[in-house]
Amino acid sequence: xxxxxxxxxxxxxxxxxxxxxxxxxxxxxxxxxxxxxxxxxxxxxxxxxxxxxxxxxxxxxxxxxxxxxxxxxxxxxxxxxxxxxxxxxxxxxxxxxxxxxxxxxxxxxxxxxxxxxxxxxxxxxxxxxxxxxxxxxxxxxxxxxxxxxxxxxxxxxxxxxxxxxxxxxxxxxxxxxxxxx
Numbered sequence: 001x002x003x004x005x006x007x008x009x010x011x012x013x014x015x016x017x018x019x020x021x022x023x024x025x026x027x028x029x030x031x032x033x034x035x036x037x038x039x040x041x042x043x044x045x046x047x048x049x050x051x052x053x054x055x056x057x058x059x060x061x062x063x064x065x066x067x068x069x070x071x072x073x074x075x076x077x078x079x080x081x082x083x084x085x086x087x088x089x090x091x092x093x094x095x096x097x098x099x100x101x102x103x104x105x106x107x108x109x110x111x112x113x114x115x116x117x118x119x120x121x122x123x124x125x126x127x128x129x130x131x132x133x134x135x136x137x138x139x140x141x142x143x144x145x146x147x148x149x150x151x152x153x154x155x156x157x158x159x160x161x162x163x164x165x166x167x168x169x170x171x172x173x174x175x176x177x178x179x180x181x
Contacts, residue, residue, distance in 0.1 A: 006150055006151065006154070007120075007150070007154070008123060008127070008150045008154055009061065009116045009117070009121045009123075009124045010061065010063070010112065010116060011150065012112075013143075013150075016143075017033075017034075017143070018032065018033040018140075018141075018143060018146050018147075019032050019033070019109075020033070020061070020094060020109050021108075021110050021111070021112075022109070022110045022111060022112045022113075025110050027043045027044070028041075028043070029041065029042045029043070029091065029109055029110050030109045030110065031094060031107050031109050033140050033141050033146065034049065034141050035138070035141040035142065036049060036051055036052070037049045037051040037054070037055075038050045038052075038055075038094070038107060040107040040108070042108075047107075050096075050098060050105060050107070052137040052138040052140065053137070053138075054098040054099055054100060055096050055097075055098055055132055056096075056098060056099050056132075057096065057097040057132070057133075058097075058129035058133060059094050059095070059128040059129065059132055059140075060094070060095045060096070060125055060128070060129065061092060061093075061094055061121060061124055061125050061128070062092055062093050062095065063090075063092040063111065063116060064090060064091070064092065090110075090111050091108050091109065091111065092108070092109050092111055093106050093107060093109065094106070094107050096132075119165075120154075122165055123165060123168065123169060126165050126166060126169045127149060127153065127169050127172070127173070128140065130166070130169055130170070130173065131173065134173075139176075142180065144179075144180045145176045145177065145179075146176070148172075148175060148176035148179045148180060149172045149175070149176040150172075152168075152171065152172035152175050152176065153168060153169065153172050
């Protein structure tokens with residue numbers, strides 16, 4: 001991919017589809033956002049799709065294995081994977097609670113060689129959480145809607161508070177819905 005790709009942290013548009021993780025890595029692991037739900041891939045093999053209607057409590061993104069301390073988005077192994085010489089190594093995961101049956105689900109993805117900014121990770125987390133909580137999880141599988149929302153969130157801006165992040169995501173969601181009908 002070139003530097004003009006549309007991305008928000010580990011979420012990027014690759015070959016006309018939206019994926020979380022490095023879908024271009026040979027034998028890699030990534031998650032595709034499809035119209036019908038989240039579809040994990042491992043070593044090029046398609047896993048079980050988690051339909052949007054099953055996702056009931058947000059989707060959170062974590063970089064690194066394990067659980068980050070203090071409610072952050074990056075674990076200690078995740079921080080180490082951003083160091084020079086290690087950049088792009090390691091994994092991340094999406095966590096969610098689903099229904100029918102009720103369970104917590106985790107889907108993994110490989111990191112990209114590029115560094116993920118903390119602001120991007122937080123914006124992606126808020127975008128996924130707010131969209132699911134609004135009962136509109138299916139919009140994450142709408143390529144045009146997601147492209148418009150991500151475009152609104154990727155310009156070089158710096159937000160300093162959680163409330164500012166929430167407002168930015170709310171504006172991006174409203175703009176994407178207006179632009180895509």
